[in-house]
Amino acid sequence: MPEIILHHYPQSPVSEKVRVVLGMKDLDWRSVEIPRLPPKPDLMPLTGGYRLTPVMQAGADVYCDSQCIIRELERRFPEPTLFPGGSAGMAWGVSRWTDGALFEETIALVFGDAGRDMPAAFAADRGPLYFGPGYDMAALKAALPETLAKLRAQLGWMESRLATGRAFMLGAQPGLPDALCYYLIWFIRGRYSKGPEFLAQFEHLCAWEERVQAIGHGRPADMTAAEALDIARDTRPATPERADPDDPQGLKPGEPVEIAAEQVEGAPPVAGRILSVGAQEIAVLREDPRVGEVAVHFPRVGYRVLRV
Ligand SMILES: N[C@@H](CCC(=O)N[C@@H](CS)C(=O)NCC(=O)O)C(=O)O
Numbered sequence: 562m563p564e565i566i567l568h569h570y571p572q573s574p575v576s577e578k579v580r581v582v583l584g585m586k587d588l589d590w591r592s593v594e595i596p597r598l599p600p601k602p603d604l605m606p607l608t609g610g611y612r613l614t615p616v617m618q619a620g621a622d623v624y625c626d627s628q629c630i631i632r633e634l635e636r637r638f639p640e641p642t643l644f645p646g647g648s649a650g651m652a653w654g655v656s657r658w659t660d661g662a663l664f665e666e667t668i669a670l671v672f673g674d675a676g677r678d679m680p681a682a683f684a685a686d687r688g689p690l691y692f693g694p695g696y697d698m699a700a701l702k703a704a705l706p707e708t709l710a711k712l713r714a715q716l717g718w719m720e721s722r723l724a725t726g727r728a729f730m731l732g733a734q735p736g737l738p739d740a741l742c743y744y745l746i747w748f749i750r751g752r753y754s755k756g757p758e759f760l761a762q763f764e765h766l767c768a769w770e771e772r773v774q775a776i777g778h779g780r781p782a783d784m785t786a787a788e789a790l791d792i793a794r795d796t797r798p799a800t801p802e803r804a805d806p807d808d809p810q811g812l813k814p815g816e817p818v819e820i821a822a823e824q825v826e827g828a829p830p831v832a833g834r835i836l837s838v839g840a841q842e843i844a845v846l847r848e849d850p851r852v853g854e855v856a857v858h859f860p861r862v863g864y865r866v867l868r869v
Contacts, residue, residue, distance in 0.1 A: 603786030798856035
């Protein structure tokens with residue numbers, strides 16, 4: 562089995578979610594640190610233009626978006642499951658809240674709080690990425706009390722779930738909902754200047770946070786970007802061709818398409834030929850001068866697939 566390689570950087574909250582999943586599964590994995598800001602010249606040969614963090618690689622298969630990464634980790638390493646009690650459908654539904662509205666409000670808190678203290682290049686990149694081209698730092702700052710009120714209400718939902726005496730969100734065993742909630746708490750604690758004071762009001766949440774933190778990240782070992790690219794070059798994609806006669810868009814293997822993240826307005830899409838199509842995921846084959854043929858996987862939710 563090829564090694565699991567995570568392309569990420571330490572401060573990335575969405576990467577922290579995946580690192581916790583790697584810990585829950587107690588995996589050995591390789592860690593490639595990528596730049597926090599574009600350009601990302603050693604990532605682009607793998608993804609064909611997708612720039613978000615993290616990205617996972619296994620040989621010449623590349624998984625974009627934490628949703629796709631986590632689904633693939635569960636497929637390759639089913640035990641221990643991320644979905645104790647058959648909770649997969651519910652947990653994925655929860656992810657649309659944590660990774661959608663709750664993620665945006667958490668980012669609004671951290672940005673509104675940091676304001677002018679945020680490095681200019683970082684603000685110039687992330688501002689439009691998260692809040693659109695007309696983003697307004699002063700407005701985010703002015704909205705801080707309202708943002709905190711919304712977050713307090715939603716963290717209260719986590720608190721009441723844990724107040725029932727469960728060690729983890731689903732019961733005695735950790736699962737995906739723990740990773741989904743934890744990465745946002747980790748981000749608030751570490752990056753909001755009053756994070757520890759704000760979180761202190763949630764007694765059960767703070768105790769649970771320590772339990773999730775104790776799970777760790779599995780066993781990462783550093784790898785250089787060049788080594789990861791060499792592995793992709795020296796391997797063939799392992800994903801089999803798969804058709805879906807019921808695909809609502811009628812997409813078929815072999816068709817040329819472009820795939821774009823809805824989250825990143827105006828970002829260049831990733832172009833390739835469909836290799837595998839299914840209800841949850843689509844994979845395209847693309848050629849790159851540095852790595853040869855790679856299969857790039859995306860979730861169907863949150864991504865647009867356009868015929869070209
Ligand atoms: N839907 C994506 C969101 C990923 C995301 O927004 N990641 C942030 C970092 S935590 C990012 O890519 N920031 C810009 C960058 O790293 O260049 C996922 O779940 O993986």
